[in-house]
Amino acid sequence: MENIKNKFRDYLLLEKKYSLHTVTAYLNDLGFFQVFLQHAFEDDNLIKVNYNQIRSWIVSLSDDGISNSSINRKISSLKSFYKFLLKTKQIDVSPFLKHKALKSPKKLQIPFSEKELDLVLNQIVYSDDFEGVRDKLIVDMFYTTGIRRAELINLKCHNIDLSNGTLKVLGKRNKERIIPLLPIIQNQVVVYLKERACLQRVIDQDYFFLLLKGVKLNDSFVYRLINYYFSNVSEKVKKSPHILRHTFATHLLNNGADINAVKELLGHSSLASTQVYTHSSLAELKKVYGSAHPRNNK
Template sequence: MKSNKDAFRDYLQLEKKYSVHTVNAYLNDIEFFETFNRVNFEQESIEKVNYGQIRSWIVSLVDQNLSNVSVNRKMASLKSFYKFLLKTKQIEVSPMLKHKALKTPKIVQIPFSEKELTDLMQQVGSPVGFEEIRDKLVVDLFYTTGMRRAELIHLMMRNVDLSSNIVKVLGKRNKERIIPVLPIIADQINLYLKERSALDEIVDDDYFFISKKGLKLSESFVYRLINSYFSRVSEKVKKSPHVLRHTFATHLLNNGADLNSVKELLGHSSLASTQVYTHNSLAELKKVYGDAHPRNK
């Protein structure tokens, strides 16, 4: 018979469709709590804990200088586990029932300006050779599609359809979505594919983006690439693929795109997730309003 943890793993993987990385993070949090509970309360089973024991773990984590964000993530793992035990009738009441997340500061992502994007493209000019052409395409795909870093890294050759100018990406919880590709980007893709086909050896042939050695790109490489490119034109502290995704959404909204369309392009499951991008658009809207209204003349 499977243990509750093993059954929980299957539930996360098969029903919730979480990635292997996310599943392992949840289970690691639960195992850390098990260890804490065993050492401090001499209790092997965490199925029968009370909130006081969980609260003691929170205090211990804070004493270890973990951020509130990290503590909340661990609590979210526990909450999901006990919710699963409730669902499978292993327990009658969740010990997390009255838990409230620790307060965390709201982090406002500052997108790149349209001028910064224009300046960067002027500096890059016309790239030459496989790596330069690939790197510019990485930047342009982030900015013109809003895809996530993991989605770009795992973009497959078979999911790039230039006959229809679309790409298919695999998002969070293994949800597929189709994103249109601008004609100018399709031209860049053709140029990249020509250079790609001339490489001496391709190991990870199924993946669209590869290194000069024919290997799939790493997350750290893509982060460094974006940081390096935008360091040329921006003094913003954070220069990352996620900021480019944020920029994509903000610029679309600033130029009249409706929230639902942006939601679909980003692959969000709810409008609430997309609304975090509207604060910059509101600022732009206020400017347009102020410039255009007769009473402000």
């Protein structure tokens, strides 16, 4: 069974081109399901699984207080595994043939306001040393480029082209895209590079953003950084890099940007993915429409 799981891992990494983080999550879900099979049915053979066993796991997860959205994510991991088994002809029929995803409420992602961004970028006093210059550039780069947290962490020095004012991003499934850099960001990059060059030791030479000890950033550091600065100006419950990405898209749409252009900047493969960001711009549109249309006061 371990051999099959290793082949599944290679399939996700090499053929589907999923990130290592995603692949690890898929394999963890598969492992938890296998443990459940052993405890509940005294048989952890993943190939011989039937839908009744899967349904028992879903009920068990629900009884443990796991949300429907989290259960759906775990089930998505299993479905990918059984699609792989079908593709490699190790099973004839997927046990998920008649499965329907559990209903889960859509969480509204509330973007930061332009005032909140102004406070973080223009009113907060950042130190003028390496860490202060880096922190402000991280916040501003999230807001002005809309890149994902993993994309920012994995930025390489050669990805930034100051002569052309562009940023090359390696997105999901190794898909590259070019994002323009505003002059204000280009200026910050120049200052940051000077500070970076003065670090006593640089271990991860290729990576653009570094910690003070000279190694690349990590997920938790970036999350804490954004949460820290926005906690000073915002009472919103969620303050994360993803909310900054959401804010980037929302503010562009509110100010008249074409949704297809926003789609390209975000690196979405389909317009449907970009349309989730339109609810805020629709609210803004309704406000403008209501105040401007002659029939509104009739």
